[in-house]
Amino acid sequence: MSEAGTRRAITLAITGASGAQYALRLLRALVAADCDIALLISRAARVVINTETELELAEDSALQETLLRNYAQANDGQLTLYDREDWFSPVASGSSAPRSMVICPASGGTLSAIACGASNNLIERAADVVLKERRQLIVVPREAPLSTVHLENMLKLSQMGAVVLPASPGFYQNPQSIDDLVDFVVARILDQLALPQDLLPRWGES
Numbered sequence: 001m002s003e004a005g006t007r008r009a010i011t012l013a014i015t016g017a018s019g020a021q022y023a024l025r026l027l028r029a030l031v032a033a034d035c036d037i038a039l040l041i042s043r044a045a046r047v048v049i050n051t052e053t054e055l056e057l058a059e060d061s062a063l064q065e066t067l068l069r070n071y072a073q074a075n076d077g078q079l080t081l082y083d084r085e086d087w088f089s090p091v092a093s094g095s096s097a098p099r100s101m102v103i104c105p106a107s108g109g110t111l112s113a114i115a116c117g118a119s120n121n122l123i124e125r126a127a128d129v130v131l132k133e134r135r136q137l138i139v140v141p142r143e144a145p146l147s148t149v150h151l152e153n154m155l156k157l158s159q160m161g162a163v164v165l166p167a168s169p170g171f172y173q174n175p176q177s178i179d180d181l182v183d184f185v186v187a188r189i190l191d192q193l194a195l196p197q198d199l200l201p202r203w204g205e206s
């Protein structure tokens, strides 16, 4: 394992769209890939995580951080959870923000706020920073059907350089379980981040 400071830094924001399992699987994969993770969790995401998974996140962010660090088996200093108004956190400034940020899953509300540059909470501000610095932003929306507003916001984000990677697993690998479907999407995210993954063979690989 690398020392803190030499690991690849990534911001992972979890918002209140359905699909908390994608976020938790991605979190574990980033820890396994020896990344240094700045974690941001919206209030709605906490509700969704508690509804959709076996985890029970407390309101207190220190307790959330401990639970998620244990869940993901992160080393000391590998995972830091920042509060929604921690404007002094590294992710809030272009001088210190990680080069890559993933919003998984991404709610329609957060996509809208980022598309118009609202920056009203740390997730929105961190995304704004990544876009203004021309760094890597990957958003993983989950909504169906999509309204014109959703589509317009995704188009705007794509035009600003973000990668729009819908939580939309393929079935050509013959998935046998929900885990396989979750891994499909997480593998696509890891590919975008250029992190090694063996969750899923690439097209053409056996």
Ligand SMILES: Cc1cc2nc3c(=O)[nH]c(=O)nc-3n(C[C@H](O)[C@H](O)[C@H](O)COP(=O)(O)O)c2cc1C
Binding pocket: 014, 015, 016, 017, 018, 019, 042, 043, 044, 045, 047, 048, 051, 106, 107, 108, 109, 110, 111, 142, 143
């Ligand atoms: C169980 C649950 C599932 C939800 N699923 C979605 C969803 O799939 N997509 C979405 O855009 N919003 C969904 N929402 C609504 C968002 O959580 C809500 O719009 C919230 O304001 C988003 O806030 P955030 O972007 O700060 O996380 C869901 C809410 C709950 C409680």
